[in-house]
Amino acid sequence: xxxxxxxxxxxxxxxxxxxxxxxxxxxxxxxxxxxxxxxxxxxxxxxxxxxxxxxxxxxxxxxxxxxxxxxxxxxxxxxxxxxxxxxxxxxxxxxxxxxxxxxxxxxxxxxxxxxxx
Amino acid sequence: xxxxxxxxxxxxxxxxxxxxxxxxxxxxxxxxxxxxxxxxxxxxxxxxxxxxxxxxxxxxxxxxxxxxxxxxxxxxxxxxxxxxxxxxxxxxxxxxxxxxxxxxxxxxxxxxxxxxx
DNA sequence: ACAAGTACTTACCCCAAAGTATGTAACCAT
DNA sequence: ATGGTTACATACTTTGGGGTAAGTACTTGT
Numbered sequence: 001x002x003x004x005x006x007x008x009x010x011x012x013x014x015x016x017x018x019x020x021x022x023x024x025x026x027x028x029x030x031x032x033x034x035x036x037x038x039x040x041x042x043x044x045x046x047x048x049x050x051x052x053x054x055x056x057x058x059x060x061x062x063x064x065x066x067x068x069x070x071x072x073x074x075x076x077x078x079x080x081x082x083x084x085x086x087x088x089x090x091x092x093x094x095x096x097x098x099x100x101x102x103x104x105x106x107x108x109x110x111x112x113x114x115x116x117x
Numbered sequence: 118x119x120x121x122x123x124x125x126x127x128x129x130x131x132x133x134x135x136x137x138x139x140x141x142x143x144x145x146x147x148x149x150x151x152x153x154x155x156x157x158x159x160x161x162x163x164x165x166x167x168x169x170x171x172x173x174x175x176x177x178x179x180x181x182x183x184x185x186x187x188x189x190x191x192x193x194x195x196x197x198x199x200x201x202x203x204x205x206x207x208x209x210x211x212x213x214x215x216x217x218x219x220x221x222x223x224x225x226x227x228x229x230x231x232x233x234x
Numbered sequence: 235a236c237a238a239g240t241a242c243t244t245a246c247c248c249c250a251a252a253g254t255a256t257g258t259a260a261c262c263a264t
Numbered sequence: 265a266t267g268g269t270t271a272c273a274t275a276c277t278t279t280g281g282g283g284t285a286a287g288t289a290c291t292t293g294t
Contacts, residue, residue, distance in 0.1 A: 099230060102226065111142045113216065165241095166241055179243085182242060204240055
């Protein structure tokens with residue numbers, strides 16, 4: 001009986017976010033803690049699952065595949081699995097994913113100019 | 118007694134995020150649902166609290182001041198209050214805030230090129 | 235007298251994101 | 265046969281962002 005009212009702000013927001021705010025659109029794709037980091041590591045070329053894990057030691061395996069799957073669904077990352085044993089699974093950026101370079105790059109620029117560190 | 122272990126991933130992350138990942142650094146400042154939207158509306162010039170509220174009808178007042186305060190702490194937004202009654206409080210972007218234009222702009226570019234809409 | 239506007243504050247709730255911990259299937263090296 | 269590697273899966277818990285609802289102090293308009 002704790003149903004969410006249909007006219008609630010929460011429900012309404014889903015609408016405007018996806019249809020009318022390009023910045024929020026991007027945030028939905030690369031927002032969150034780990035996605036930009038994963039994408040950054042794939043910028044230097046395709047990586048195996050275990051290579052990514054080693055490159056980002058702090059990430060848990062659950063977070064890693066969870067985000068890799070979301071990135072696949074959003075067509076930012078491509079998964080290539082060889083049907084051999086032990087399995088070899090390689091992740092790489094799609095064209096859309098590579099295009100994010102400009103976005104990440106401008107972020108890095110800003111961070112360097114305005115970083116308090 | 119629900120203390121967080123000192124060696125937890127969560128605690129450790131705070132460290133690397135702020136010191137070694139510029140992209141996460143930016144995300145900490147403009148991430149979240151409403152911040153980019155607020156910044157976007159301030160790009161077109163200083164606005165009063167009530168003007169922002171009217172410009173973004175879906176935001177609740179709590180979210181609006183909460184984020185405005187965080188943006189002040191991060192030195193992205195400047196607050197100017199006139200000690201008159203009724204109060205007149207004007208918010209504007211700082212230099213750092215204005216510099217975010219490049220970041221938001223590249224996001225919009227990407228969204229237009231890669232938006233499924 | 236009473237509503238309405240201004241710029242907030244406060245208390246409470248909910249859910250999704252993130253973290254912890256453990257398991258799995260197939261193989262290989264010792 | 266025991267442990268290590270590979271690429272995951274799954275159950276459970278915690279945390280914080282966001283939402284709802286209501287109140288405050290002071291003044292102007294009717």
